[in-house]
Amino acid sequence: EAQVTQNPRYLITVTGKKLTVTCSQNMNHEYMSWYRQDPGLGLRQIYYSMNVEVTDKGDVPEGYKVSRKEKRNFPLILESPSPNQTSLYFCASSHTRGGQETQYFGPGTRLLVL
């Protein structure tokens, strides 16, 4: 089954404790992206990757890191989480980088930073 998976689905952590949210897709997609969803703000793009070893900042990259060492995986790293990073996070992928492409979303990771 074609899908985007994220782990964990729920996470509670404390300020400053490094964490990684994994994202994996089995569709051989080139383009992958991370978003955060906050009430009243919709989804905002954090980082995106056009292919292996190619990543770039979205609209809200501060406090986040990403890597793309393999085509299928695109982990999101919070080196020192803060309470303002409490949010619902979505990973997405699409076949190519084109803006007309359909994105496929993971189920989401709900993060609470205390």
Next chain:
Amino acid sequence: GNSVTQMEGPVTLSEEAFLTINCTYTATGYPSLFWYVQYPGEGLQLLLKATKADDKGSNKGFEATYRKETTSFHLEKGSVQVSDSAVYFCVSSEFRGNQFYFGTGTSLTVIP
């Protein structure tokens, strides 16, 4: 810059009512336009899209027409069902771009 403005919710309709969710965009180039739907507890999934002016996207009884002259992409459905209850997002992207711009989402509840 690029942005999307969509109708604020929440919207509550009775089953079989007509639905319109307004969406307008600003863009520096020629965006592609999408409607994504998020059912409770799930990720987003594509509902429909249009990649050039005057295109009409349609799916599951929903329709939206890309209107360049009014920079709009309003979502419509003639007769909503309870199963249409979800949050709807209007999204734009540049044709050769790498970034996507989401509206704030409109929550729809359909009551029997």
